[in-house]
Amino acid sequence: MSSPRTEQIMDLRIIAGYALRETARRKVLVVVGILTLAFLALYAYGSAEAFDEVSRFGGVPGDVDIEEEVLTGSTLLGLAMFVTLFLGTVLAVFVTLNAVRGDAERGLLQPLVVRPVGRTTLLLARFLAAGALCVAYVSVVYAAAVALTGAAGGYWPDNPAFGALALSAAVIVVVALALLGTTLLSSTANGIAIFMIFGAGLAAGLIGQIGSALNSSSLERISSIASWALPFEALYQDGLHALTADVRGATGVIVQLGPFGGAQDAGPLLYPYVLAYLVAIAVVADRIFRRADL
Amino acid sequence: MSDALIATALRKTYGSAVALDGVDLRVGAGELVGLLGPNGAGKSTLTKIACGLVRPTAGRVEVLGQPCGSPQARARTGYLAELFRFPGWATADEVLVLHQRLARSGGGAAERARLLGLVELASASGRRVEAMSKGMQQRLGIAQALVGDPGIVLLDEPTSALDPAGRRTVRELLEALRARGVAVLLNSHLLSEIELVCDRVVIVDGGRTIAEGAPSDLVKAGGVEIETGSGHRRFAHAGREDIPELIARLVGEGERIYGARVVAGSLEDAYLDLVGSAGG
Numbered sequence: 091m092s093s094p095r096t097e098q099i100m101d102l103r104i105i106a107g108y109a110l111r112e113t114a115r116r117k118v119l120v121v122v123g124i125l126t127l128a129f130l131a132l133y134a135y136g137s138a139e140a141f142d143e144v145s146r147f148g149g150v151p152g153d154v155d156i157e158e159e160v161l162t163g164s165t166l167l168g169l170a171m172f173v174t175l176f177l178g179t180v181l182a183v184f185v186t187l188n189a190v191r192g193d194a195e196r197g198l199l200q201p202l203v204v205r206p207v208g209r210t211t212l213l214l215a216r217f218l219a220a221g222a223l224c225v226a227y228v229s230v231v232y233a234a235a236v237a238l239t240g241a242a243g244g245y246w247p248d249n250p251a252f253g254a255l256a257l258s259a260a261v262i263v264v265v266a267l268a269l270l271g272t273t274l275l276s277s278t279a280n281g282i283a284i285f286m287i288f289g290a291g292l293a294a295g296l297i298g299q300i301g302s303a304l305n306s307s308s309l310e311r312i313s314s315i316a317s318w319a320l321p322f323e324a325l326y327q328d329g330l331h332a333l334t335a336d337v338r339g340a341t342g343v344i345v346q347l348g349p350f351g352g353a354q355d356a357g358p359l360l361y362p363y364v365l366a367y368l369v370a371i372a373v374v375a376d377r378i379f380r381r382a383d384l
Numbered sequence: 385m386s387d388a389l390i391a392t393a394l395r396k397t398y399g400s401a402v403a404l405d406g407v408d409l410r411v412g413a414g415e416l417v418g419l420l421g422p423n424g425a426g427k428s429t430l431t432k433i434a435c436g437l438v439r440p441t442a443g444r445v446e447v448l449g450q451p452c453g454s455p456q457a458r459a460r461t462g463y464l465a466e467l468f469r470f471p472g473w474a475t476a477d478e479v480l481v482l483h484q485r486l487a488r489s490g491g492g493a494a495e496r497a498r499l500l501g502l503v504e505l506a507s508a509s510g511r512r513v514e515a516m517s518k519g520m521q522q523r524l525g526i527a528q529a530l531v532g533d534p535g536i537v538l539l540d541e542p543t544s545a546l547d548p549a550g551r552r553t554v555r556e557l558l559e560a561l562r563a564r565g566v567a568v569l570l571n572s573h574l575l576s577e578i579e580l581v582c583d584r585v586v587i588v589d590g591g592r593t594i595a596e597g598a599p600s601d602l603v604k605a606g607g608v609e610i611e612t613g614s615g616h617r618r619f620a621h622a623g624r625e626d627i628p629e630l631i632a633r634l635v636g637e638g639e640r641i642y643g644a645r646v647v648a649g650s651l652e653d654a655y656l657d658l659v660g661s662a663g664g
């Protein structure tokens with residue numbers, strides 16, 4: 091007989107494999123694939139045009155020292171990060187949408203739950219499967235965007251790996267929130283809720299942007315609280331910031347990244363905080379799921 | 385022999401709705417017990433509590449000596465839900481592989497072939513669930529419930545989608561399980577089937593047990609039927625010993641008698657009597 095620990099790891103692998111196989115059959119995967127290819131094609135075309143335009147324009151007149159290539163490249167990559175996070179969120183929501191309530195309503199979950207595999211293991215396996223898939227997805231798309239930007243204009247971010255890390259952590263937060271949602275809500279309600287939360291994160295970034303433009307510290311505070319409450323936003327802003335962490339002088343002041351929110355250095359506590367946030371979500375989701383009548 | 389399932393003072397409420405109101409139930413080892421009752425009586429709720437899907441509000445259930453819902457109990461329980469679905473992309477064989485792995489069954493391909501054979505799906509082992517009829521899926525569900533040689537099997541309306549041949553197959557399968565000492569709790573509305581196969585029936589209504597016993601004990605005689613010149617006449621409360629007197633009376637009334645027989649009662653009559661009277 092194998093030990094409980096090896097049995098749990100075996101169960102994790104079985105359920106995660108099952109979840110991934112199920113995901114592989116979903117049409118939404120094709121949709122995300124097509125959207126991704128369309129985005130990358132547009133991005134390649136757009137960044138080539140942008141660099142071309144900037145080099146013809148010949149830079150900013152006067153004696154201010156601006157590196158156009160950094161300005162253009164980091165702005166483009168900031169946009170790419172936003173789209174990557176958005177597409178990653180779509181993927182995260184669709185692969186976790188009905189993992190608990192939705193599957194229970196359709197009768198798919200009960201035959202699995204009555205097996206000796208624990209509910210905690212079941213939930214953890216779904217999390218690991220969805221998390222791994224989404225991390226792989228955002229990493230690949232982000233790497234493609236970095237490569238396209240470099241090829242188009244010779245711009246390479248200061249810390250390319252940091253952007254991938256930020257996006258990966260952000261999408262893991264979305265997966266965790268969506269799984270928590272699925273222990274409470276049926277499929278459609280959960281999908282709507284997660285997209286609303288994602289929108290709220292964007293709004294937080296936008297408010298921060300307005301706050302800094304108006305020099306309103308209360309707006310900035312609201313934005314910062316909201317982006318820590320929904321840390322995928324703080325992670326995204328931190329990742330944007332890392333793009334140009336080493337850019338000094340006038341260029342560093344001018345770069346305004348991302349369509350909705352400014353880059354924001356979250357400080358060294360962000361990642362430990364995100365870890366604690368994920369653990370808290372896991373504990374709450376597990377508790378709800380273990381007590382649920384199915 | 386120790387009991388396979390013991391439910392004691394089991395109560396379950398959903399908000400203000402009472403699904404189970406203090407049910408006691410016992411299934412002996414190797415015993416085949418039928419759980420009957422009208423829609424909403426609480427049969428599925430009881431079964432779901434026994435396999436750990438639903439938490440009881442009060443009372444307790446022991447399954448094979450373990451608290452219900454514990455990993456040890458679940459490891460030895462086979463369950464077929466009333467409403468269930470397997471992933472459409474999986475083949476019958478893949479569904480069983482998944483459940484073998486989760487149930488830690490070492491039976492391998494031989495067990496899968498045997499189970500698919502038992503429910504007469506052997507030729508469909510490579511067919512995807514989405515390409516199966518409802519009855520075929522129910523057969524697969526029954527096979528799934530038997531993966532890993534469970535000590536007790538809980539079947540919630542396992543034959544609701546089956547054709548007559550399928551129902552007979554399940555009946556034979558249940559008898560084979562009993563012969564092997566496997567306990568079975570069977571929810572069904574098909575009283576004739578229950579009557580044929582069950583050792584004991586428990587009738588619940590409104591979350592309470594209203595009758596319990598061997599089918600033959602619950603079934604009452606159905607009265608006497610006498611064929612007269614003016615047609616068949618039924619004497620519902622008469623028995624065999626009343627026949628000579630009944631005939632004498634009818635003849636006295638000028639009837640001509642062509643035959644007389646004792647009508648065997650059915651579980652259905654007994655059930656309707658009980659549920660009807662409990663309802664009223």
Ligand SMILES: Nc1ncnc2c1ncn2[C@@H]1O[C@H](COP(=O)(O)OP(=O)(O)OP(=O)(O)O)[C@@H](O)[C@H]1O
Nearest residue numbers: 398401402403421422423424425426427428429430
């Ligand atoms: N999840 C739930 N929420 C609220 N009420 C429920 C829930 N599940 C069951 N009930 C109620 O509990 C009672 C018992 O339901 P249950 O499904 O156990 O009945 P049943 O005997 O299996 O009926 P049927 O023959 O129709 O399958 C019903 O009144 C039902 O409405």
Ligand SMILES: [Mg+2]
Nearest residue numbers: 427428429466
């Ligand atoms: Mg039922």
